[in-house]
Amino acid sequence: MLNFISPHLAINYFLLAFFTILGVLQFVAARHGLIGLSLVGVTRKAAWNYLLAAILIVGAFAWFFASTPEIFRPGLAGSELAIIFGAAGFCALAFTLAVASISQRRQCGEGPNFEVGDRFRHQAVSRQQFEGTLYLPEDTGEARAAVCVLPSLSGAISSHPIEASLVEAGFIVLAIDWGPEKGLRYPGVLGILPGVVAYLAQRDDVDSERIGVLGIGLGGDVAIRSAATDQQIAAVLALAPYLDPANTKPGLGILREMSYLEALRWSSFRERDKLVAELAPLDSMGKLGSRPLLLVYGDQDGIMPIETIRATLAEAIAQGKLKLLPGESHLGLPCSPRVLALITNWFKRNL
Amino acid sequence: MFIDLWLFRLINNLAGCNAFLDGLARLLVNEYFLTTLMSLILVALWFEGRDQVMRERNQRAVLRAIIALFIANIVLKLCNLVYFRPRPFVGQEVNLLFYKPTDSSFPSNPATVGFSLATAIWLHNRRLGTIFFVLATLFGLSRIYCGVHYPSDVIAGGLLGGLSAYLVVRKGRFLNPAMDLVIRVGRKLYLA
Numbered sequence: 100m101l102n103f104i105s106p107h108l109a110i111n112y113f114l115l116a117f118f119t120i121l122g123v124l125q126f127v128a129a130r131h132g133l134i135g136l137s138l139v140g141v142t143r144k145a146a147w148n149y150l151l152a153a154i155l156i157v158g159a160f161a162w163f164f165a166s167t168p169e170i171f172r173p174g175l176a177g178s179e180l181a182i183i184f185g186a187a188g189f190c191a192l193a194f195t196l197a198v199a200s201i202s203q204r205r206q207c208g209e210g211p212n213f214e215v216g217d218r219f220r221h222q223a224v225s226r227q228q229f230e231g232t233l234y235l236p237e238d239t240g241e242a243r244a245a246v247c248v249l250p251s252l253s254g255a256i257s258s259h260p261i262e263a264s265l266v267e268a269g270f271i272v273l274a275i276d277w278g279p280e281k282g283l284r285y286p287g288v289l290g291i292l293p294g295v296v297a298y299l300a301q302r303d304d305v306d307s308e309r310i311g312v313l314g315i316g317l318g319g320d321v322a323i324r325s326a327a328t329d330q331q332i333a334a335v336l337a338l339a340p341y342l343d344p345a346n347t348k349p350g351l352g353i354l355r356e357m358s359y360l361e362a363l364r365w366s367s368f369r370e371r372d373k374l375v376a377e378l379a380p381l382d383s384m385g386k387l388g389s390r391p392l393l394l395v396y397g398d399q400d401g402i403m404p405i406e407t408i409r410a411t412l413a414e415a416i417a418q419g420k421l422k423l424l425p426g427e428s429h430l431g432l433p434c435s436p437r438v439l440a441l442i443t444n445w446f447k448r449n450l
Numbered sequence: 451m452f453i454d455l456w457l458f459r460l461i462n463n464l465a466g467c468n469a470f471l472d473g474l475a476r477l478l479v480n481e482y483f484l485t486t487l488m489s490l491i492l493v494a495l496w497f498e499g500r501d502q503v504m505r506e507r508n509q510r511a512v513l514r515a516i517i518a519l520f521i522a523n524i525v526l527k528l529c530n531l532v533y534f535r536p537r538p539f540v541g542q543e544v545n546l547l548f549y550k551p552t553d554s555s556f557p558s559n560p561a562t563v564g565f566s567l568a569t570a571i572w573l574h575n576r577r578l579g580t581i582f583f584v585l586a587t588l589f590g591l592s593r594i595y596c597g598v599h600y601p602s603d604v605i606a607g608g609l610l611g612g613l614s615a616y617l618v619v620r621k622g623r624f625l626n627p628a629m630d631l632v633i634r635v636g637r638k639l640y641l642a
Contacts, residue, residue: 112482115482115486116486116489119486119490120490120493123490123493123494124493124497126494127494127497127498130498131497131498131500133497135640156490160483160486163482164477164483170480170482171476171480171548171549172549173549173551173552174481175481177481177523177559177563180481180482180485184486184489188493192641348637349502349640350502350505350636350637350640350642351497351502351505351636351637351640351641351642352501352502353640354640359640362640366640404500404501404502406500406501407501
């Protein structure tokens with residue numbers, strides 16, 4: 100059944116399958132904005148992906164038929180073709196994921212404008228319940244509103260742009276340094292924000308009536324749940340919180356947000372779904388009473404597709420607590436100038 | 451048999467009359483072009499869909515098409531074990547534009563492959579399925595045009611592939627756990 104009587108034909112067919120599958124993957128990357136499958140760049144360069152796909156597919160067929168005279172002689176059996184096609188598919192996929200992982204790196208939060216540590220006064224804060232960095236705007240002698248930032252755990256994105264724009268707008272900002280390596284477990288995680296609020300409230304430069312929380316991703320879920328029980332939190336803004344354990348299993352959609360290597364790193368925190376289930380942020384949203392709450396998502400979110408957001412948050416949409424931003428992705432939110440403006444304006448109005 | 455031979459002559463006698471048609475037939479008749487093209491469409495279909503629900507539907511269609519193809523091929527091999535039909539070029543004059551296969555002419559292997567995939571996809575997505583049917587029909591016709599199959603071989607192969615796909619799609623609920631497993635593993639690997 101497996102004789103591979105013509106090694107030249109077998110090798111040529113492997114190359115045909117490899118390059119045409121590579122082309123199909125580029126077509127898929129362009130069609131669905133999957134940056135994790137794109138060899139030539141992010142979604143804005145979709146035209147290059149389509150062009151590359153066409154060149155690979157047409158070029159591979161043309162080369163194969165021009166260079167393989169064995170096509171018109173007894174050659175490979177169907178089972179042999181299937182095995183070669185499968186092997187080539189595996190290699191093409193592995194090659195694509197590896198090259199895309201090397202070439203795709205998000206630059207958000209790494210520019211000189213976002214180096215909050217260099218631009219603003221700051222100090223490390225370490226308490227029993229949390230560790231973080233406090234950023235202070237220019238001292239005017241009056242008590243200011245403060246915002247605690249719970250960054251994303253993805254590791255693929257920095258919250259520095261948000262911290263920088265908030266400090267620039269005159270807020271005192273406490274950025275929490277947290278993560279799975281710091282024992283991120285329920286119910287211990289619920290101790291973070293009460294600890295932060297207590298710390299900020301006792302500072303002379305903070306107006307204890309004007310303390311807000313901004314959470315990114317899982318940080319948003321923690322912020323909503325903590326605010327439900329801590330009345331001192333005056334306002335909550337959550338950027339793309341998961342809200343439901345089912346939303347922590349994005350499947351292929353995650354490659355719209357990050358490269359495969361970053362996705363593997365993202366998945367290394369295995370307790371994410373369990374933690375979201377324990378936090379039950381959807382149940383907590385109703386317990387915030389009249390305190391301001393805003394949920395922000397992008398309509399290009401690869402982890403929580405727009406249909407899921409609409410289905411999960413019908414009530415929040417009706418109450419005007421959801422802002423859906425066209426053209427924004429899940430991990431891109433903290434870098435978007437539109438989102439930065441939205442955040443600072445919202446906290447100015449609500450704190 | 452008479453109609454079969456008459457149809458064969460009708461189509462095969464066109465070979466050698468038009469260089470363009472001959473070239474097209476030679477492109478379509480081999481085992482590499484159309485089978486690879488159909489497989490590439492299946493690869494694209496695996497990733498197709500705006501959200502996870504739509505993607506899962508497409509992925510199930512791809513898995514059913516592969517299973518249908520596999521089952522049809524097993525039945526075809528069994529047919530070949532019990533019945534051997536010589537190729538048209540054995541014992542009569544034909545316009546032969548391809549090499550001389552030595553295996554049984556009945557049922558046609560390319561038609562079985564093409565129509566099993568086409569039927570499985572058509573039962574899931576009419577538009578894409580129609581494209582597959584066109585490709586499968588061209589595959590079968592080119593085999594007659596080039597003198598390596600009788601029309602009845604192609605029809606039998608098409609029926610075998612179509613029936614296999616119909617049974618897998620409509621009666622293959624017992625396959626669901628295996629497909630669930632494949633999709634679950636794919637999702638864990640961020641590939642489904």
